[in-house]
Amino acid sequence: xxxxxxxxxxxxxxxxxxxxxxxxxxxxxxxxxxxxxxxxxxxxxxxxxxxxxxxxxxxxxxxxxxxxxxxxxxxxxxxxxxxxxxxxxxxxxxxxxxxxxxxxxxxxxxxxxxxxxxxxxxxxxxxxxxxxxxxxxxxxxxxxxxxxxxxxxxxxxxxxxxxxxxxxxx
Amino acid sequence: xxxxxxxxxxxxxxxxxxxxxxxxxxxxxxxxxxxxxxxxxxxxxxxxxxxxxxxxxxxxxxxxxxxxxxxxxxxxxxxxxxxxxxxxxxxxxxxxxxxxxxxxxxxxxxxxxxxxxxxxxxxxxxxxxxxxxxxxxxxxxxxxxxxxxxxxxxxxxxxxxxxxxxxxxxxxxxxxxxxxxxxxxxxxxxxxxxxxxxxxxxxxxxxxxxxxxxxxxxxxxxxxxxxxxxxxxxxxxxxxxxxxxxxxxxxxxxxxxxxxxxxxxxxxxxxxxxxxxxxxxxxxxxxxxxxxxxxxxxxxxxxxxxxxxxxxxxxxxxxxxxxxxxxxxxxxxxxxxxxxxxxxxxxxxxxxxxxxxxxxxxxxxxxxxxxxxxxxxxxxxxxxxxxxxxxxxxxxxxxxxxxxxxxxxxxxxxxxxxxxxxxxxxxxxxxxxxxxxxxxxxxxxxxxxxxxxxxxxxxxxxxxxxxxxxxxxxxxxxxxxxxxxxxxxxxxxxxxxxxxxxxxxxxxxxxxxxxxxxxxxxxxxxxxxxxxxxxxxxxxxxxxxxxxxxxxxxxxxxxxxxxxxxxxxxxxxxxxxxxxxxxxxxxxxxxxxxxxxxxxxxxxxxxxxxxxxxxxxxxxxxxxxxxxxxxxxxxxxxxxxxxxxxxxxxxxxxxxxxxxxxxxxxxxxxxxxxxxxxxxxxxxxxxxxxxxxxxxxxxxxxxxxxxxxxxxxxxxxxxxxxxxxxxxxxxxxxxxxxxxxxxxxxxxxxxxxxxxxxxxxxxxxxxxxxxxxxxxxxxxxxxxxx
Ligand code: FES
Ligand code: FES
Numbered sequence: 001x002x003x004x005x006x007x008x009x010x011x012x013x014x015x016x017x018x019x020x021x022x023x024x025x026x027x028x029x030x031x032x033x034x035x036x037x038x039x040x041x042x043x044x045x046x047x048x049x050x051x052x053x054x055x056x057x058x059x060x061x062x063x064x065x066x067x068x069x070x071x072x073x074x075x076x077x078x079x080x081x082x083x084x085x086x087x088x089x090x091x092x093x094x095x096x097x098x099x100x101x102x103x104x105x106x107x108x109x110x111x112x113x114x115x116x117x118x119x120x121x122x123x124x125x126x127x128x129x130x131x132x133x134x135x136x137x138x139x140x141x142x143x144x145x146x147x148x149x150x151x152x153x154x155x156x157x158x159x160x161x162x163x164x165x166x167x168x169x170x
Numbered sequence: 171x172x173x174x175x176x177x178x179x180x181x182x183x184x185x186x187x188x189x190x191x192x193x194x195x196x197x198x199x200x201x202x203x204x205x206x207x208x209x210x211x212x213x214x215x216x217x218x219x220x221x222x223x224x225x226x227x228x229x230x231x232x233x234x235x236x237x238x239x240x241x242x243x244x245x246x247x248x249x250x251x252x253x254x255x256x257x258x259x260x261x262x263x264x265x266x267x268x269x270x271x272x273x274x275x276x277x278x279x280x281x282x283x284x285x286x287x288x289x290x291x292x293x294x295x296x297x298x299x300x301x302x303x304x305x306x307x308x309x310x311x312x313x314x315x316x317x318x319x320x321x322x323x324x325x326x327x328x329x330x331x332x333x334x335x336x337x338x339x340x341x342x343x344x345x346x347x348x349x350x351x352x353x354x355x356x357x358x359x360x361x362x363x364x365x366x367x368x369x370x371x372x373x374x375x376x377x378x379x380x381x382x383x384x385x386x387x388x389x390x391x392x393x394x395x396x397x398x399x400x401x402x403x404x405x406x407x408x409x410x411x412x413x414x415x416x417x418x419x420x421x422x423x424x425x426x427x428x429x430x431x432x433x434x435x436x437x438x439x440x441x442x443x444x445x446x447x448x449x450x451x452x453x454x455x456x457x458x459x460x461x462x463x464x465x466x467x468x469x470x471x472x473x474x475x476x477x478x479x480x481x482x483x484x485x486x487x488x489x490x491x492x493x494x495x496x497x498x499x500x501x502x503x504x505x506x507x508x509x510x511x512x513x514x515x516x517x518x519x520x521x522x523x524x525x526x527x528x529x530x531x532x533x534x535x536x537x538x539x540x541x542x543x544x545x546x547x548x549x550x551x552x553x554x555x556x557x558x559x560x561x562x563x564x565x566x567x568x569x570x571x572x573x574x575x576x577x578x579x580x581x582x583x584x585x586x587x588x589x590x591x592x593x594x595x596x597x598x599x600x601x602x603x604x605x606x607x608x609x610x611x612x613x614x615x616x617x618x619x620x621x622x623x624x625x626x627x628x629x630x631x632x633x634x635x636x637x638x639x640x641x642x643x644x645x646x647x648x649x650x651x652x653x654x655x656x657x658x659x660x661x662x663x664x665x666x667x668x669x670x671x672x673x674x675x676x677x678x679x680x681x682x683x684x685x686x687x688x689x690x691x692x693x694x695x696x697x698x699x700x701x702x703x704x705x706x707x708x709x710x711x712x713x714x715x716x717x718x719x720x721x722x723x724x725x726x727x728x729x730x731x732x733x734x735x736x737x738x739x740x741x742x743x744x745x746x747x748x749x750x751x752x753x754x755x756x757x758x759x760x761x762x763x764x765x766x767x768x769x770x771x772x773x774x775x776x777x778x779x780x781x782x783x784x785x786x787x788x789x790x791x792x793x794x795x796x797x798x799x800x801x802x803x804x805x806x807x808x809x810x811x812x813x814x815x816x817x818x819x820x821x822x823x824x825x826x827x828x829x830x831x832x833x834x835x836x837x838x839x840x841x842x843x844x845x846x847x848x849x850x851x852x853x854x855x856x857x858x859x860x861x862x863x864x865x866x867x868x869x870x871x872x873x874x875x876x877x878x879x880x881x882x883x884x885x886x887x888x889x890x891x892x893x894x895x896x897x898x899x900x901x902x903x904x905x906x907x908x909x910x911x912x913x914x915x916x917x918x919x920x921x922x923x924x925x926x927x928x929x930x931x932x933x934x935x936x937x938x939x940x941x942x943x944x945x946x947x948x949x950x951x952x953x954x955x956x
Contacts, residue, residue, distance in 0.1 A: 001295065036214035037207020039423070041373040042456040046874035049373055077207035090205040094197055097834035100842065101662025102204030103211065103374040103423025128882040135879055137373050137424050138662050139838060140845030140888050163195065 008069045011035070011079030019066055026050045026061035029076055037077035037106045041135070048134030051107035052076045058114045060133075077106035080113065089113045089151045095160075096147035100138035108134045112148045120155035122148070180714045182829065182896040182903035184675070185721065186740045187749075191674045191681065192902055195834050198667040199681055200660070209421040212377035212393045213453050220379070221250050221290040223442050223452035224297035225435060226304050227461065228279035228286055231313035231531035231867030232328065235277055235286070235306060242303035243289055248296035251445035252304070253438060254287045260407045264399055264431045266633050268338075268498035270329050273407055273437030279308070280328055280496035281533050282858075282867045283461025288438035290450045313531040313867050315860050317470070317493040320528035328496060328529040338494045338527040339505040341789060345581040346520030351485035355476025359556040364933040365545035367468035367493070367856045368849075370538055371879050374423020375459040378436045379451045380443040388444075389416045392436050395425040395661045396699030397689050399632065403432040408440055419689035425661040426846070427537035428464055430701050431499055435462075460872035464536025465856050467504055467527070468493040469545040475553040481563045483572050485520040486512070486553075488546060492527040499536040501527050503630070503792060507542025510793030512550055513580035514623040515591035515800050516572040521581045531867050532858050537701060539846060540624065540912040551620040551917035552932060555924065564608065565619050565921065566599050569802075576895075583785020584794050588905070590826030590895030591621060594802035597824035597891045602804040608925060614809045616926025620917035621802050624910035625795035626828075626900065627704025629783045638777035640708040641695030644673055644716040646724075646772035650744075650759030652677055654686045657697030658709045663908045664835040665705045669713050671831055672901055676717025677724065678741025678758055695775065703906035706831065707796060708778045710901035716776030720765075723772065727765035728756065781899070796899040799906045800826040803844065803914030805886075807922040811945060814938030816852055818919055824891040828905030833892060839907040840890035847915025848886060852936045853878045 001020045008015060010033060017032045026043075029035045029052070041047035043062045050062040053075040080087040086094070089109050099105050108131060115122055115130040122130070127148045128141075136144065150160055184192070203209040240252045255274035263269040274285045287304050291297035314320045314328060314336060324335030334340070352358055378392040388410060394400050397417040405412040422429070435452045443450040454462065474487040490508050494501045509523030523546075540547075558568035569591075574580065576589045598619070599605070607617045631639060643655040654673050660666040670684040687693055697709050721741060728746045729736035732754055740749045747755035756764075766772050784794030802824050808817045823840050830836045854877060859865045871877045878884075890911075896903030920931050929944040 030214075031216070034216070035207070036210070039211070039374070040213065041375070041423075042874050044456070044873065044875075046456075047373055081206050086202065086206055090202075094202050094205045097195075097198065097838055099198065099201040099204050100664070100838055101372070101374070101422060101424040102201065102209060103372070103662075105204060106207050109205065132881045132883050135373060135874060135881060137371060137426070137846075137879060138842045140841035141882050141885050142841045142888050142890075143834075143838060 004067065006066055006070060008071060009073040011075055021067065023066050024062050025064040025066045025069055025074070028066040029061065029074070035076045035078050039103050039106055041103065048111065049104050049107040051110045051134060053110055053114065058111045077109060087113065088154050089116060092151040092154065093147040096143045096150060098139060098143040098147040104134060104136040108136060108144060112151065115148065116151045116155050120152045122152050124149070180711065180718065180901060186678055186742045189675065190742045191671045192829065192831050193833060196681060196832065198664055199670045199684070199686065200666050204421070211374060211421045211423055212379060212391050215379045215391055215420065217379065217381055217449040220449040220451055221292060221446055222294045222297050223288055223290045223439055223450045224294065224301055225285050225438060226287040226301045228275065228282060228284040230279055230308055230310050231282050232311040233279050233308040234311060235275060235279065236309055237307045238287060239305040240287060243300040246296065246300045246303060248292040249289060249300045250448060251290045251442045252287065253441050253445065258407050258437055258441060262403045262407055262432065263498050264500060264632065265498065265502050268502055270498050273434050281531050282869070283533055284496070285434040288442055290442040290446050315530055315532065315858065315867055317491055317528045317530055320530050321526070328531060336529045338498055338501050338529050340526045341505050341509065342524045343509060343582070343789070344522040348485045348487050348520045348522040351520040352474060352476045352487065355484045356479040357557050357560050358474060358476040359553050360474040361553070361932050363471040363473060363549035365469045365548060366934045367466060368538065368854045369460060369463060369465040369856045369877065370426040370428030371874065371877060372424030372426060372428060375456055376429065376433060376435060376454040376462060377452065378439040379449065380439040381449040382444050387414050387416060388440055389418065390436060390440055391418045391420055393422050393429055394419055395422065395429040395659045396701060397659060397691060398657065398696050398699055400432045400436055401691050404437065404440060407437050417691045419659050422659065422661045425700065426539045427541060427701065430537050431464055433462060456874065457872040460869055460877070461533055463495065463533035463856070464499055466538035466544065467535040469508065471546060471549045473549045473553050475557060477557045481558065481561050481568050481571050483516055483518050486518045486550065488523045490523065490525040490546065492525060493530055493535065494527045495530055495532040495534040497534040499534050504537070504542040506789050506792040508546050510582060511543035511625065512546055513582050513584060514574050514586055514798060515589065515621050516554065516569060517574035518581050533869065539843065540909045541702070544913050544916065547622050547913045548916045551914065552920050552930065555921045556930065566595055566604060569595060569619070569621050583790055585783055587797050587899055588828060588895035588897035589800060590893040591800040591802065593893045594800055594824035594826055597893060598802045598804040598822045601889060601891060602822040604804060614811055614926050615807070616922045616924065617804060617806050618918045618921030618923070618925055619802065619804050620914035620921060622910060622913035623798045623800050624906060624913065625702055625793060626707040626797045626799060626906040627780065627795055628702045629780045629791040629794045631698070638779050640697045640712040640778040642709060642712040642716050642776045643695055644720060644774055646720055646762045648763050648766055650683055650757065650762060652679055652684045654684060654713065655694045656686060656688050656709060657694040658705050659689050659700040661700050663700065663839060664832060665709065667835065668706055668710060668831050672710055672713040673717045676714060676721050678743065678746065680744050683744060683758065703909045706904050706906060707900045710904060711778040712776040714776070714901045715778065716774045719774035720772060723769045724761050724765045727768045728761045731764055797828065797897045797905045799910040801910045801914055803918035805915070805918035805922045807919055807926050809923065809926050809941060814942035814945070816936055816941060818848055818886040820887040820889065821848065821915065821918065822889045822891065823911055824893050825907060825911045826893040826895050827907040828897040828900045829894050829903035830892050831902070831904050836892055836907045837890040840911040841888045843909065843912035844888050844915045845880065845885055847912040848919065849880045851916055851919045851934065853880055853884060855935050
């Protein structure tokens with residue numbers, strides 16, 4: 001099978017990875033780079049579990065040819081964790097009880113991360129629209145909305161909503 | 171067989187004054203690993219030298235296999251092993267009385283997608299190429315796609331040695347004189363109801379990884395929700411002693427009942443790995459996950475119910491045809507559940523059900539959240555509303571009048587202990603503004619109610635034995651850590667956190683002082699798994715049992731140190747202290763060290779078995795539970811009279827889960843259940859092509875896009891309300907929360923449609939075309955009358 005050497009920035013590091021030409025970005029991050037946080041739920045663009053960031057924008061990595069990210073910056077769910085610990089979005093999802101089986105959640109959080117960055121004043125309708133291509137089978141989305149609303153609140157420099165505050169303290 | 175009941179009831183009270191962990195809004199103990207991407211799911215496992223497996227599936231709905239030639243596949247470079255059905259001919263079934271499955275088809279295929287052969291190769295592309303080189307010679311047989319045809323004809327039968335033709339199971343049970351009661355009833359309603367069939371569609375596809383050690387021990391990592399049954403059947407089918415098999419369930423990406431059966435890919439991964447001498451991963455595609463199915467059974471249900479002039483129910487009578495698809499799976503239980511789980515929260519003095527499950531050449535059905543009872547519950551709750559309407563009684567009041575009460579025996583011999591259904595009705599009535607809305611909303615908007623009950627585990631153990639249904643081990647370490655070893659399967663419902671919370675409560679620990687090791691058969695005592703909503707009650711009682719034994723030792727040692735009676739020692743929030751003088755305290759770490767010095771290495775096991783329950787008749791224990799949960803749903807709907815589209819803006823759900831060990835998780839179960847139930851009303855439909863021809867029996871929409879599970883934009887607003895009736899059987903009074911809150915979602919929408927526009931919709935799914943037809947019919951009828 002024809003292969004190529006890919007060069008891109010992965011969670012802040014410059015990497016060089018050999019992979020077959022036809023591999024998707026999802027396959028390369030999961031099975032070559034070993035970053036298995038990005039999930040494969042359908043491999044055809046339906047579920048959003050594979051959502052990660054390319055140059056700061058959420059994309060479906062199962063529909064992105066790995067060759068297309070040559071020279072670009074890729075961030076996965078693992079890359080959201082910084083020296084100060086988990087990202088605010090990760091912390092808010094955990095605190096809100098938004099994570100049930102969790103399989104949709106890395107993708108969900110990457111989509112939410114972009115929203116919180118771009119529109120910290122997001123309304124519930126904005127949140128629904130931003131997450132509409134990320135399917136969750138467990139939660140009914142309710143606690144995901146609460147998590148994103150709280151992340152927005154923190155992004156605006158405000159305190160947590162009362163229920164979340166109680167959970168965050170635990 | 172007589173089973174020993176290990177029913178150490180621990181009582182509803184907090185062990186140390188008030189509850190410190192139970193009932194608090196805490197984070198899950200294991201979800202930060204998920205949030206940061208560290209949690210390892212089955213497909214995240216990569217072992218040195220690992221090969222990739224693929225399965226060849228039948229393109230025919232029903233065919234005999236004349237021959238299989240794998241020689242060309244074996245010759246393909248990169249292929250390391252090929253297996254066919256004759257290498258694993260041992261028949262099995264998750265229910266031991268109905269062993270009609272084999273790991274791969276041996277002589278016949280019975281649905282499009284049935285497994286025929288499997289290959290392991292260096293990568294998936296090579297394995298897929300090898301599948302195309304396997305030559306199978308089929309003799310195509312008549313495909314049964316209509317359950318009515320299966321009832322009448324069975325030549326050739328789908329399972330040729332089945333003595334009942336194409337009938338998988340028939341149950342007829344009558345309690346009291348149903349016909350006489352109906353005869354004497356003031357009101358009798360009768361209708362045909364249809365449940366159409368739906369899939370679980372967890373976001374994680376099935377996956378298994380198998381490895382044999384040099385000394386012949388098989389380890390299988392699998393996305394299963396019942397590792398113990400996989401363990402038993404893997405040993406049997408592969409003819410390996412059970413102690414040489416280790417089953418590990420990694421993090422699991424959703425199951426909902428769809429990962430309950432032992433599956434062909436699990437056996438294939440194991441045999442391929444043995445033949446290849448290398449680890450093998452077998453990951454199903456999304457399409458394969460749909461073909462594998464085991465979804466909710468389609469049912470055609472004729473229901474007849476009666477009540478007296480005061481609106482008291484006199485009788486319920488049902489006749490149900492269940493389309494089982496091609497294998498038995500849990501079908502014996504499904505057939506019983508289609509009748510046995512209806513006898514609450516409304517009291518019936520007489521009841522009969524006559525349920526028949528038949529085989530068809532479709533993907534096999536199995537247990538889906540609310541196993542067997544979601545479909546008849548849909549029918550029954552609409553019948554209740556029809557009776558209420560005829561008598562001019564408010565449907566919520568009608569349900570109040572018929573409430574069975576607490577500590578009662580149902581007509582079919584089940585024991586109901588706590589019962590918070592009235593509080594559930596009050597809660598949704600209040601929260602939804604029912605009194606201002608029912609009958610008062612503008613045209614084409616309406617509001618509807620439904621009630622339901624569900625089991626917290628069942629007496630009926632899938633295989634008869636004398637051992638505990640749940641076991642647990644707890645070890646206390648001088649570091650101050652408690653480690654809980656449990657066979658329970660966390661499938662997202664959060665039982666790992668529930669076990670940690672219970673042990674923390676008993677031992678006065680914070681949640682960060684408890685770690686849980688779960689679902690690894692080498693390390694953990696057996697738990698029967700995540701089904702029938704059994705874990706919180708059964709494994710929870712075992713956890714309290716183990717925790718309490720250790721607590722006594724710790725109290726003893728600390729009492730000795732402080733010079734006070736052991737009973738005066740309290741444990742809470744990481745401290746052991748004198749109840750009379752809180753300043754006299756040690757850390758729990760110091761307390762554990764004192765106890766270890768006094769009693770030696772600290773560990774305890776806990777066990778649980780249900781008390782004797784159920785009616786004294788064949789099948790009387792199936793569906794008999796130590797405790798039942800209760801739920802009330804109110805749905806608001808809007809109908810577009812032009813397009814027939816239904817919009818459900820909001821549901822209010824009150825669920826009686828006994829004591830809520832973890833309220834955030836209970837809310838999550840209520841929200842997720844209701845989301846899943848509402849999706850079955852109009853969006854989701856597992857359906858195969860019915861036309862005779864090459865595609866007959868082919869799944870119509872095996873992708874998440876076409877199967878249309880709800881997105882954020884399709885999901886109603888969900889308001890979850892917790893009702894806590896403290897149950898004498900559950901750990902601190904807890905009951906189930908994972909499945910009960912699904913049931914009422916469907917009939918509440920149907921009943922709201924009547925309020926909105928005066929139509930009784932009885933056949934799911936409620937497509938726009940059907941809604942329009944019902945509206946037309948109603949207009950025609952009204953025109954005829956006027
Ligand atoms: S795996 Fe990419 S959208 Fe489903
Ligand atoms: S948490 Fe399970 S799919 Fe979203």
